[in-house]
Amino acid sequence: MKLFLITLLATSLMSCTSPQQSDGKVKTISATEYKSHHEKIDNQEVMLVDVRTPAEFEAGHLQKTQHADFLSGEFGKEMQTWDKDKTYYLYCASGNRSGKAAKLMEEAGFKNVYNIGGYSDLKAAGLPVKE
Numbered sequence: 677m678k679l680f681l682i683t684l685l686a687t688s689l690m691s692c693t694s695p696q697q698s699d700g701k702v703k704t705i706s707a708t709e710y711k712s713h714h715e716k717i718d719n720q721e722v723m724l725v726d727v728r729t730p731a732e733f734e735a736g737h738l739q740k741t742q743h744a745d746f747l748s749g750e751f752g753k754e755m756q757t758w759d760k761d762k763t764y765y766l767y768c769a770s771g772n773r774s775g776k777a778a779k780l781m782e783e784a785g786f787k788n789v790y791n792i793g794g795y796s797d798l799k800a801a802g803l804p805v806k807e
Contacts, residue, residue: 702781702782707801710793710803723742736795739805746774746776751777762788769796770794
């Protein structure tokens with residue numbers, strides 16, 4: 677009985693701390709997958725967003741990128757001015773902040789949000805950058 681309770685407790689704790697699966701609105705794609713999509717950035721229906729700090733952005737970013745610092749505390753307010761029907765590709769240094777930003781956008785009603793990971797991976801995949 678004791679083992680059962682410990683197992684039950686461990687299972688419930690794991691379910692509370694495990695990442696929850698979204699309903700499919702926010703998708704994570706790799707740098708190479710994104711590379712096949714990046715030609716759409718000229719399209720008015722698509723927006724590429726770098727959510728890193730201003731210093732990180734100035735050190736180098738993908739071309740045709742809008743900057744919106746997730747850590748500034750203004751991201752939530754700024755995204756409210758964006759068109760919820762557009763497609764958004766978000767990246768940061770590692771994919772962590774862009775994942776959080778994508779989740780925030782999903783919760784706000786954005787329909788097509790992609791976390792495309794970290795800048796160094798995107799740069800290594802051969803995407804055009806501005807440094």
